[in-house]
Amino acid sequence: xxxxxxxxxxxxxxxxxxxxxxxxxxxxxxxxxxxxxxxxxxxxxxxxxxxxxxxxxxxxxxxxxxxxxxxxxxxxxxxxxxxxxxxxxxxxxxxxxxxxxxxxxxxxxxxxxxxxxxxxxxxxxxxxxxxxxxxxxxxxxxxxxxxxxxxxxxxxxxxxxxxxxxxxxxxxxxxxxxxxxxxxxxxxxx
Amino acid sequence: xxxxxxxxxxxxxxxxxxxxxxxxxxxxxxxxxxxxxxxxxxxxxxxxxxxxxxxxxxxxxxxxxxxxxxxxxxxxxxxxxxxxxxxxxxxxxxxxxxxxxxxxxxxxxxxxxxxxxxxxxxxxxxxxxxxxxxxxxxxxxxxxxxxxxxxxxxxxxxxxxxxxxxxxxxxxxxxxxxxxxxxxxxxxxxxxxxxxxxxxxxxxxxxxxxxxxxxxxxxxxxxxxxxxxxxxxxxxxxxxxxxxxxxxxxxxxxxxxxxxxxxxxxxxxxxxxxxxxxxxxxxxxxxxxxxxxxxxxxxxxxxxxxxxxxxxxxxxxxxxxxxxxxxxxxxxxxxxxxxxxxx
Numbered sequence: 001x002x003x004x005x006x007x008x009x010x011x012x013x014x015x016x017x018x019x020x021x022x023x024x025x026x027x028x029x030x031x032x033x034x035x036x037x038x039x040x041x042x043x044x045x046x047x048x049x050x051x052x053x054x055x056x057x058x059x060x061x062x063x064x065x066x067x068x069x070x071x072x073x074x075x076x077x078x079x080x081x082x083x084x085x086x087x088x089x090x091x092x093x094x095x096x097x098x099x100x101x102x103x104x105x106x107x108x109x110x111x112x113x114x115x116x117x118x119x120x121x122x123x124x125x126x127x128x129x130x131x132x133x134x135x136x137x138x139x140x141x142x143x144x145x146x147x148x149x150x151x152x153x154x155x156x157x158x159x160x161x162x163x164x165x166x167x168x169x170x171x172x173x174x175x176x177x178x179x180x181x182x183x184x185x186x187x188x189x190x
Numbered sequence: 191x192x193x194x195x196x197x198x199x200x201x202x203x204x205x206x207x208x209x210x211x212x213x214x215x216x217x218x219x220x221x222x223x224x225x226x227x228x229x230x231x232x233x234x235x236x237x238x239x240x241x242x243x244x245x246x247x248x249x250x251x252x253x254x255x256x257x258x259x260x261x262x263x264x265x266x267x268x269x270x271x272x273x274x275x276x277x278x279x280x281x282x283x284x285x286x287x288x289x290x291x292x293x294x295x296x297x298x299x300x301x302x303x304x305x306x307x308x309x310x311x312x313x314x315x316x317x318x319x320x321x322x323x324x325x326x327x328x329x330x331x332x333x334x335x336x337x338x339x340x341x342x343x344x345x346x347x348x349x350x351x352x353x354x355x356x357x358x359x360x361x362x363x364x365x366x367x368x369x370x371x372x373x374x375x376x377x378x379x380x381x382x383x384x385x386x387x388x389x390x391x392x393x394x395x396x397x398x399x400x401x402x403x404x405x406x407x408x409x410x411x412x413x414x415x416x417x418x419x420x421x422x423x424x425x426x427x428x429x430x431x432x433x434x435x436x437x438x439x440x441x442x443x444x445x446x447x448x449x450x451x452x453x454x455x456x457x458x459x460x461x462x463x464x465x466x467x468x469x470x471x472x473x474x475x476x477x478x479x480x481x482x483x484x485x486x487x488x489x490x491x492x493x494x495x496x497x498x499x500x501x502x503x504x505x506x507x508x509x510x511x512x513x514x515x516x517x518x519x520x521x522x523x524x525x526x527x528x529x530x531x532x533x
Contacts, residue, residue: 032453
């Protein structure tokens with residue numbers, strides 16, 4: 001693959017650094033007193049999520065990272081792996097539990113997620129920021145009880161529990177922020 | 191084809207008008223300072239045959255074998271050599287391919303010289319100009335520092351009513367990178383220093399490339415955070431047009447002023463030895479050629495003038511950046527009536 005140089009840097013560019021794939025989060029032209037031009041970058045490691053600063057001298061070459069994201073639908077769990085289907089090619093891939101990580105808590109069957117591939121291997125799954133889920137089980141609520149700050153656990157179809165206000169009942173549809181795992185609002189009834 | 195509706199432009203200029211008024215107030219304060227201190231305001235050609243041999247500064251062709259100035263330095267030195275002792279110029283300078291939050295290919299420079307003057311006199315000028323500019327826009331004694339100009343260590347405002355800090359390049363390398371920098375290291379030694387500081391450099395990096403890699407990675411984020419900072423005593427390979435110190439042949443009489451995430455000014459104890467200056471120009475021209483850059487003619491008139499130029503200190507301050515500093519602007523385009531892409 002052809003290499004990039006610093007003039008190709010833009011937000012979202014995927015490059016290899018020290019053997020890991022990174023994406024450019026921010027970049028800025030800088031030129032210290034009477035010196036060469038540099039591009040000051042913030043780069044996010046696509047495997048660990050960590051962000052680093054790198055000052056790249058003008059003309060430095062960068063190796064493109066062989067990464068791509070695909071929209072995939074989660075079908076079912078098989079042993080220690082999750083089975084996904086590419087929504088455009090219908091190809092199926094098996095992704096191990098440890099790659100999906102904690103996100104599995106908010107990954108109900110049929111949901112469409114973004115899967116990140118690095119050198120054709122799935123290395124990460126990104127859920128939509130919000131999901132709507134039916135409450136499968138919770139203690140009965142009290143009509144009119146909207147006291148704030150008081151919560152109870154409610155189980156959703158993935159088997160995980162989220163803390164919800166007391167007025168939520170079984171069969172209610174609730175909106176959850178998958179990044180924080182927090183209940184946001186009641187959106188209806190199944 | 192009709193002219194595009196100017197409604198957008200009217201709105202843009204309307205939104206930028208408070209900044210243009212602030213810019214005007216700063217310009218008045220700058221001129222008042224130099225008038226009060228007996229400087230002669232001069233004008234020198236904008237189209238010149240020799241726009242400089244700086245390795246990393248490229249000029250724009252202006253026709254007839256001339257280029258637009260990247261700095262008014264050469265002609266101003268000829269005036270000093272001709273007998274003028276305190277001169278100042280506020281002018282447009284042009285540098286190809288410089289565009290970013292702090293760079294425009296066309297920008298305004300304040301450049302001044304003090305024949306017989308000291309670096310300390312230039313430092314006093316800088317302090318007074320910054321203070322005057324802040325007062326002119328009602329931002330004394332603290333100026334805001336926007337997030338995008340701040341490093342991880344910095345406050346959201348900068349004090350100006352302090353004695354500006356003074357430090358040296360070697361102190362900074364020691365303090366922030368743990369390195370002892372002499373100034374006579376080989377390229378290979380420099381790369382070892384970079385490695386020791388955990389800075390990544392490529393195998394083709396020259397002395398100054400390694401220097402600035404360490405400077406940007408380790409040092410610059412700490413500069414001028416709570417109070418403007420003069421960085422003095424640059425190693426000789428970074429001397430450009432500065433003379434070596436009398437008592438230290440490896441150190442150039444040069445300082446840079448940093449404030450609020452901006453590099454504001456660069457000063458030299460001017461090199462007046464025409465033989466040494468010619469040798470440096472020839473070396474820089476060779477390096478420019480190696481890197482595939484345009485090579486500009488040596489300025490023989492400047493070299494001849496240096497032979498009778500008195501000991502002089504000179505400095506250039508970015509006027510746009512001075513306005514940015516005192517108004518808290520995040521980008522240089524905010525302080526211009528027309529940025530490069532709005533011309």
